[in-house]
């Protein structure tokens with residue numbers, strides 16, 4: 001390990017005895033004396049900042065009962081399932097074929113909220129932990145993929161294996177037909193011989209058109225990459241593959257080719273799989289013979305060719321772009337030079353920060369989940385978790401036209417990997433690991449969650465009172481530091497790097513931000529296909545697509561008796577007796593009501609609508625219901641297509657701006673990870689959550705969509721930029737308190753002029769710093785290190 005030590009002297013002077021310390025000189029010149037330079041002799045007197053010191057530990061009030069199952073439980077569950085006594089007739093994953101029974105997936109069953117609340121808020125028993133297992137049962141007469149729940153854990157004589165059906169409302173419980181199940185490696189292996197037989201017979205054609213050949217996914221003679229897409233069925237009665245070809249290499253997603261093979265892969269008997277057709281030159285050829293005839297007639301040509309190099313597509317310094325003046329200096333940093341201001345229970349994954357407290361959980365499926373979020377001891381949310389990251393593409397090419405992704409289907413939560421200190425997260429951040437189960441083994445992905453406090457980059461609040469004729473132009477001036485605690489993770493799901501931030505602001509507001517970087521899924525460029533995105537490289541079109549990410553926000557404002565209040569700002573015509581000359585005139589006014597029943601909702605044109613979750617009866621000192629407002633941020637959108645065959649009913653949760661439902665233990669998830677390949681007959685149909693139940697004065701859940709209509713651009717090369725590909729939403733107190741929650745913060749300044757202070761003889765400005773010392777220390781930053789994954 002090599003350390004790059006960068007020493008920076010912090011040029012701030014301690015202001016300890018604030019009232020007597022004049023930051024302005026007696027002539028009233030507004031030059032703070034802490035700007036004076038320091039000689040090197042004084043520099044040696046400073047000690048080193050405590051940037052890397054761990055946060056103080058605190059004991060979580062309760063055990064984190066939302067935590068995922070342990071590696072020991074994972075292994076014990078695996079062994080239990082594979083014991084012949086289980087009668088599941090499982091084949092080991094190394095030997096299994098599509099028509100065998102084998103375990104695909106082990107995660108954790110969410111604990112029932114109805115069991116958790118008595119434990120959390122009283123002396124109820126600790127809820128049991130259960131494993132969630134998905135078994136591919138290809139060996140059954142009617143092959144299915146079936147969900148199971150195994151518990152209670154740890155495994156004992158009490159432990160049972162039961163079908164996990166209750167969270168799924170599609171009609172078949174936890175079962176999904178073989179054709180609609182995840183298209184895993186074994187299904188790919190089963191379909192590969194057909195694909196190879198097609199492609200090996202047209203190597204002369206692919207060489208001429210694409211500059212490469214395909215002899216198999218792992219065949220060293222292949223010079224093309226085959227890239228299947230999803231969904232691979234409509235309703236489970238059929239299965240298909242749409243396979244696009246690309247040039248190989250690290251940036252394959254940006255180097256698409258004009259060639260597609262469509263296969264019918266219905267059923268477990270691979271001998272029945274068929275070629276559906278081939279596409280190139282925007283023509284469809286039902287058979288290889290049709291393709292060959294067109295090729296030999298000279299009808300197939302390519303106007304563009306992918307360049308063979310891919311250096312342009314890597315996220316590294318591009319010397320050809322030159323340099324920028326002064327950019328060789330070290331960039332500004334957010335550093336916790338005063339010491340960490342948050343406390344942790346790293347064992348229980350519990351966080352406290354300036355009034356906030358919450359528990360952190362991680363699931364294989366959903367990534368980071370937060371529970372029991374409180375501010376100043378009062379519960380705001382029971383659960384806050386991302387439920388789905390959907391993406392749907394458009395284009396006049398087989399893959400772009402059909403692609404729908406649900407990233408939970410691809411186990412987004414298993415794709416959290418180490419982050420780079422100082423670049424992904426500030427120097428000195430707290431890093432937590434996540435554990436990912438895979439079969440009977442588990443892997444620790446180190447440093448895959450980071451926690452840090454940031455300078456908000458703006459003051460939380462301030463006011464300069466009075467344009468008065470004195471040396472300062474004010475009678476008093478107050479300003480409060482803006483700070484926030486962020487919990488960050490990055491999920492690299494295939495081509496994309498989603499960055500998830502939960503930010504806890506010191507005023508009691510909470511913000512979710514999601515950003516996207518990484519490679520676009522692009523298409524081959526045709527001059528006449530501008531309707532689906534611009535040309536962004538020699539032979540590459542940036543494919544138009546939507547990202548829609550859904551959050552479950554189970555608000556519990558001071559408990560479960562909540563209302564969703566709508567406040568519409570309307571223009572009304574009024575007459576007022578003191579304006580007789582106006583007659584009727586237009587102005588703004590509020591109309592307020594509570595949503596009565598479960599329903600999908602929209603953001604209003606011009607932002608003239610506010611949603612707030614309130615306690616049903618608790619009011620603040622001024623008589624208003626105590627609540628939190630849902631403040632739209634950047635890009636609160638929904639899926640554009642509402643009736644696409646590829647996202648018809650399996651993506652229902654992505655099709656509204658926001659939805660309110662009543663909380664049920666049987667509705668823990670907004671989507672099913674097995675929905676992706678069942679667009680017409682999903683395992684779970686979110687729209688069925690809306691069954692006319694009352695949401696007044698009851699436990700309600702908000703489902704909120706963030707996302708981006710990705711208007712692709714040449715600046716998506718080499719990768720999409722986090723600066724612009726961003727979406728956010730905020731929850732902010734709305735009459736929750738009697739006043740703003742900044743009065744109790746001492747990181748502020750308060751200045752009064754002598755006249756205002758009542759001292760007519762004094763000449764010095766009076767300043768107040770509330771005893772907050774400015775640190776005097778050297779900063780010694782350490783070059784980040786990337787820890788390897790640990791196989792348990």
Ligand SMILES: [Cu+2]
Nearest residue numbers: 516545547710
């Ligand atoms: Cu995108």
